[in-house]
Amino acid sequence: MSYNCYNCGKTYGQDELILECSCGGYLKAPERTLRKKDIISGDPTLWRYRKALPIGENETVVSLGEGLTPLVKTNLGGLFFKADSLMPTGSFKDRGAALVINHLKKLGIKKVINDSSGNAAAAYAAYCAAAGLECHIFTPASTSAGKLVQIQMYGATITKVTGARDQVTIAAKEEAKKQEGEAMYAGHNIHPLFPEGCKTAAYEIWEQLGWEVPDNVVVPFGGGSAMLGMYKGFRELLSVGEIPRMPRIFxxxxxxxxxxxxxxxxxxxxxxxxxxxxxxxAIAQPIKKVEAVAAVRQTGGSVEVVSEAEIVEALGKAAKAGFYVEPTTAATIAGALRLQRTGVIDANEKTVVLLTGNGLKATDKIGQAMGFMNASQ
Ligand SMILES: [Zn+2]
Structure with a gap:
């Protein structure tokens, strides 16, 4: 398999230790296909779809049991929740991290470097721990100590960087350059295999709906891995006729x-x-925004924004329906409920909301937002 630059189309081998094209563009893995008969039904992880993943049929992988999270019909507007909040590290990022870390291990990389302070850092740290790789996470200096505990527990090294968010990325890349050959910067917002892992959520939804495509899928957007993964997964099913149309992606x-x-x-x-x-x-300059907008338009969906008050309200509504989610996920739920209220989405349609992260990761923030604890507690 090879990667292509999204910007100029130049081709790179999958095993080249490169993340960006010489033109500065990011790399994309080509579309594959998945048919019902390709699924390894005895494997209860996302590796059941290995036919559509860049991995050999009999290759062993480091797995924490990621994937095949529940799809639940809720009493919240009849929405279906895809509970990736129940992933091994508590977020959907495990899908992408599992692919990236396994690939880097195969290439002989000893140390993985990423810039993140949240869910992606925890996912990278966990898979590196399981795979026996070193993990070095660069975070903004303002990152709260509480968020770093999970990452440190997995044994990752943390370097805090002062300055704007892009300074953190620059510092991570510089560190990787110093140790070329041994260490690799594998930023989750840019590595071409990250969306490859995320696309398996689309396969699972299709399988769990009884081989049907939902009418609508609602996802949050930061760097774009959830959204572009979902888009790719459904595209790959559509291209071989396993589904008759794309869902609208919001x-x-x-x-x-x-x-x-x-x-x-x-x-x-x-x-x-x-x-x-x-x-x-909260990512100011998502590098894949042009591709993402084109994909959303192509499905007939749209991009929506919600207020901070709507996020807090949705945290409460989700919990009262039995789902304890982090604020980023609550924003997604708030958006889905608004789309129903404004009639863009009909309550009788099958609408799937991706629950990207577990509330247990953000208990301090949630407690403060709901007024259960003050900032100093
Ligand atoms: Zn290029």
């Missing part, structure tokens, strides 16, 4: 950080990025 951002929304409505001058409760999607 993408939710917090209004506090809305670069995709402002691009979607053609008013990039309105883009802003100030701190949001939905910190998992």
């Amino acid at each position: 993408v939710i951002q917090a209004n506090s950080c809305n670069p995709l929304y402002s691009l979607f409505i053609g008013k990039e001058e309105l883009a802003q990025c100030v701190p949001s409760l939905a910190e998992g999607i």
Whole structure:
């Protein structure tokens, strides 16, 4: 398999230790296909779809049991929740991390470097631990100590970087350059295999709905891996006729950080990025935003923004329906409920909301937002 530059189309081998094209563009893995008969039904993990993943039929992988999370019909507007909040590290990022870390191990990389402070860092750290690789995470200096505990528990090294968010990325890349051959920077927002892992959520939804395509899928948007993975997964089913059409894909951002929304409505001058409760999607300059907007349009979906108040309200509504989710996921639920209220989505349609992260990861933030504890507790 090879990768192609999204910008200029140049081809690179899958085993080349490269993440960006010489033109500066990011790399994409080509579309594959998946048919019902390809699924290894005895494997209760995402590796049941290995026919559509860049891995050999009999190759062993490091697995924490990722994938095949429940799809639950809720009493919240009849929405289906895809509970990736129940993944091994508590977020959907395990899908991408499992693919990336297994690939880097195969290439002989000894140390993986990523820049993140949240769910992706925890996922990388966990899979590196299981695979016996070193993991070095670069985080913004402002990252709360509580968030770093899970990452440190998996044995990852943490370096805090002062300055803007892009300084963190630069520091991570510089560290990797110093140890070329041994260490590799494998940023989750840019590595071409990350969306390959995320696409398996689409396969699972199709399988769990009894081989049907949902009418709508609602996902949050930060760097785009959930959304572009979902899009790719359904495209791959469509291309071989396993589903008759694409679902509409709706993408939710917090209004506090809305670069995709402002691009979607053609008013990039309105883009802003100030701190949001939905910190998992507060990314000011998502590099895949042009591709994402084109994909959303192609499915007939849209990009929506929700307020901080709507996020808090949705945290409560989700919990009262039995789902304890992190604020980023609550933003997604708030968006889905709004789309129902405004009639864009009909309550009788099959609408799947991706629960990207577990509430247990953000108990301090949730407690403060709901007024159960104050900031100093
Ligand atoms: Zn290029």
